[in-house]
Amino acid sequence: MQKRALSIQDISCVGRCSLTVALPIVSAAGIETAILPTAVLSTHTGGFTGYTFRDLTEDIEPIAAHWKSLNLRFDALYTGYLGSHEQLALVADMFDAFGGQDTLILVDPAMADLGKLYPAFDTSFALGMRDLCARADIIVPNITEACFMLEQDYPGEDYDQVFIEQTLRALAALGPKRAVLTGVSFEAGRLGAAAYDANSNEMMYYFTERIPKNYHGTGDVYASALLGALLNGADTYAAIRIACEFTLGAVRRSYVAQSESHLGVDFEHELPELIRMIQEL
Numbered sequence: 001m002q003k004r005a006l007s008i009q010d011i012s013c014v015g016r017c018s019l020t021v022a023l024p025i026v027s028a029a030g031i032e033t034a035i036l037p038t039a040v041l042s043t044h045t046g047g048f049t050g051y052t053f054r055d056l057t058e059d060i061e062p063i064a065a066h067w068k069s070l071n072l073r074f075d076a077l078y079t080g081y082l083g084s085h086e087q088l089a090l091v092a093d094m095f096d097a098f099g100g101q102d103t104l105i106l107v108d109p110a111m112a113d114l115g116k117l118y119p120a121f122d123t124s125f126a127l128g129m130r131d132l133c134a135r136a137d138i139i140v141p142n143i144t145e146a147c148f149m150l151e152q153d154y155p156g157e158d159y160d161q162v163f164i165e166q167t168l169r170a171l172a173a174l175g176p177k178r179a180v181l182t183g184v185s186f187e188a189g190r191l192g193a194a195a196y197d198a199n200s201n202e203m204m205y206y207f208t209e210r211i212p213k214n215y216h217g218t219g220d221v222y223a224s225a226l227l228g229a230l231l232n233g234a235d236t237y238a239a240i241r242i243a244c245e246f247t248l249g250a251v252r253r254s255y256v257a258q259s260e261s262h263l264g265v266d267f268e269h270e271l272p273e274l275i276r277m278i279q280e281l
């Protein structure tokens with residue numbers, strides 16, 4: 001039977017992040033993708049000014065209650081950018097209502113990058129996000145988000161393999177059996193992800209060429225491809241590889257086209273490649 005995922009994150013109408021990225025990517029992976037928008041913004045909050053923001057916190061409980069009455073089930077619950085502090089508790093309730101043995105819970109603690117929290121969040125939100133991550137099966141923070149949740153100093157680009165592995169073990173100790181750290185680089189010109197599986201006590205790395213420009217929404221592109229691969233039976237290593245290659249392909253296209261970084265990456269033209277990699281699993 002076709003799998004069904006639920007993605008819980010905002011709709012940033014323009015800017016290619018959160019749901020405008022998750023919905024097409026997870027769908028392209030062959031997964032029926034239901035959505036629960038946490039907020040509607042005219043654009044995302046990074047690199048634009050004057051954006052509108054409609055908080056949908058009040059809609060979450062009634063939507064969940066309706067779905068419960070329909071006996072809906074999901075093979076995965078995938079959360080990203082949340083619209084308010086209160087949504088952390090509401091999403092935890094959704095995990096209780098729709099989670100279970102056969103449901104993969106993936107939390108992308110989309111709240112910070114490059115050493116800083118996004119404009120809407122504070123450190124208390126970061127600790128709330130840590131508690132939400134504790135309830136996940138797999139989490140996908142970048143190094144900044146990991147540092148905020150673990151209350152440790154952000155090292156910038158100055159870290160080594162020992163730091164990454166301690167961080168991954170500390171993340172898994174919060175509760176999730178698997179942790180994936182994105183934006184990891186040990187040498188100039190190479191960038192990738194590191195993952196830890198607490199069940200097998202295995203550390204994994206996957207690196208690609210590093211394109212010398214940062215684009216918005218790449219964390220969301222990465223997490224969405226990761227989920228798509230996992231739901232198609234990829235093991236952790238295959239999933240981080242597919243997500244790295246897919247994200248690199250999208251970033252490279254935008255770099256070659258000299259696109260503006262706040263408009264996100266050209267993942268659209270990379271979707272056939274994602275499908276090919278998933279079919280080869």
Ligand code: PXL
Pocket residue numbers: 010012017018041043044045046081110118216217218219220
């Ligand atoms: O890509 C993460 C993200 C998602 N949604 C909104 C954002 C951001 C990052 O800035 O502002 C609204």
